[in-house]
Amino acid sequence: MTSVRNRLPQLSGNRWLLGLFTVLLIGACSPKTRWVSNPVNKPAETLTSPKVEVKPVVPPASKVSVISLILPFGLDHIGPGQHYDAISLKKARIAADYYRGFKLALDSLTYAGYNYKLELFDSKDNSAQAHSLAYNPKVRASDLIVGPVFPEDVKAFTSVLTSPRKPIVSPLSPESPSTFKNQNLVTVNPPLDYHAWATAKFINDKIKPQKVFILRSGYSEDNDYIVPFKKAIDSLSGRQIKVISITIVRGQLSALLPQLVKNGQNIFLIPSTNQQFLTVTLHSLDTLNKRYPVTLFGHPSWEHFVFLKAKQMQRLRTHITSADKVDYSLPSTVTFIKSYRNAWHTEPSAYALKGFDEGLYFGRLLAENSIKNWADFNGLHNSFHFEKKPGLGWVNTHVNLLMYTNFELKKAE
Numbered sequence: 001m002t003s004v005r006n007r008l009p010q011l012s013g014n015r016w017l018l019g020l021f022t023v024l025l026i027g028a029c030s031p032k033t034r035w036v037s038n039p040v041n042k043p044a045e046t047l048t049s050p051k052v053e054v055k056p057v058v059p060p061a062s063k064v065s066v067i068s069l070i071l072p073f074g075l076d077h078i079g080p081g082q083h084y085d086a087i088s089l090k091k092a093r094i095a096a097d098y099y100r101g102f103k104l105a106l107d108s109l110t111y112a113g114y115n116y117k118l119e120l121f122d123s124k125d126n127s128a129q130a131h132s133l134a135y136n137p138k139v140r141a142s143d144l145i146v147g148p149v150f151p152e153d154v155k156a157f158t159s160v161l162t163s164p165r166k167p168i169v170s171p172l173s174p175e176s177p178s179t180f181k182n183q184n185l186v187t188v189n190p191p192l193d194y195h196a197w198a199t200a201k202f203i204n205d206k207i208k209p210q211k212v213f214i215l216r217s218g219y220s221e222d223n224d225y226i227v228p229f230k231k232a233i234d235s236l237s238g239r240q241i242k243v244i245s246i247t248i249v250r251g252q253l254s255a256l257l258p259q260l261v262k263n264g265q266n267i268f269l270i271p272s273t274n275q276q277f278l279t280v281t282l283h284s285l286d287t288l289n290k291r292y293p294v295t296l297f298g299h300p301s302w303e304h305f306v307f308l309k310a311k312q313m314q315r316l317r318t319h320i321t322s323a324d325k326v327d328y329s330l331p332s333t334v335t336f337i338k339s340y341r342n343a344w345h346t347e348p349s350a351y352a353l354k355g356f357d358e359g360l361y362f363g364r365l366l367a368e369n370s371i372k373n374w375a376d377f378n379g380l381h382n383s384f385h386f387e388k389k390p391g392l393g394w395v396n397t398h399v400n401l402l403m404y405t406n407f408e409l410k411k412a413e
Contacts, residue, residue, distance in 0.1 A: 101355025
């Protein structure tokens with residue numbers, strides 16, 4: 001378990017960490033998460049997803065669910081002569097935000113009558129440390145392991161715990177479970193393969209085109225999307241949709257003109273995440289759209305690219321897949337934000353929302369002894385639909401298909 005000195009050293013420029021260590025000192029090793037100073041002003045039921053109701057129950061007194069939470073706090077950066085650099089500080093913030101959301105979810109469930117013992121461990125974003133934690137008796141004995149976070153740490157950790165055991169949740173990484181090949185792994189963030197499949201399904205079911213044009217950047221990374229997309233579109237359409245793949249250089253699209261139509265939609269897929277390539281190619285595609293109507297499908301990472309122009313994206317009828325979509329108008333989201341502010345005196349990040357959803361989902365399943373009965377779940381930030389993959393564990397396959405409408409991304413119809 002992570003240990004913290006009683007006397008904390010001065011933290012240059014990192015005041016926010018004082019709150020983190022206060023949290024660790026007060027709550028990390030508690031045998032049961034409890035309400036302290038009324039951190040949530042409203043009943044816990046209002047903190048759940050609108051479709052997931054938490055009702056007060058009276059579980060057996062002896063039932064205490066033990067959860068090991070392994071996050072990259074990087075506490076080795078605290079101490080005489082030590083400091084956080086920009087990268088390690090960012091990872092520590094992710095760890096702190098996720099922990100706060102997860103803890104708030106367990107507090108909500110504790111209010112409903114469940115009991116938890118939450119144990120925190122610092123992976124330090126170090127593969128050797130993650131590997132070592134896999135041998136820790138407290139970690140191995142826990143009812144549920146959540147973490148580590150980053151792929152190399154997950155790989156080092158799961159390489160030890162290969163025999164059948166209780167689940168190991170990979171909370172944030174979308175890395176394909178084939179990377180780890182561990183039957184106990186629970187992959188919460190849908191890997192890229194499922195984004196490609198969702199795109200192919202939408203194109204096949206909703207548009208039914210004769211052709212799909214894939215515009216390649218020439219970088220090998222494009223294949224991570226192209227290979228599963230082509231496999232999916234061939235399977236879903238019975239090879240009735242022709243896939244035409246072409247490498248685009250300096251935005252030159254003239255070679256495609258003989259194959260385009262003017263009286264219907266021309267379907268394009270761009271799997272690249274390279275800014276220079278996208279800037280040039282999207283400009284050319286925007287020009288082409290004046291004569292040949294374009295419907296564009298892009299990489300899920302585009303959702304976070306600030307250099308993309310909403311007006312241009314809307315003109316190109318751009319679609320993007322996403323596993324995460326927060327509706328800030330929902331009463332449950334508003335209540336969560338207020339409760340989070342009251343509990344932690346700061347604004348919740350996306351990682352806090354993820355932590356809350358995952359804490360609520362797995363905490364409930366764990367307490368009710370149904371940890372392998374994977375019911376669907378609609379949370380504040382994530383939705384879960386888990387499928388069992390032989391030798392690879394459980395994978396969340398739920399992906400949203402979004403489209404630029406009124407200059408923002410909304411669920412495509």
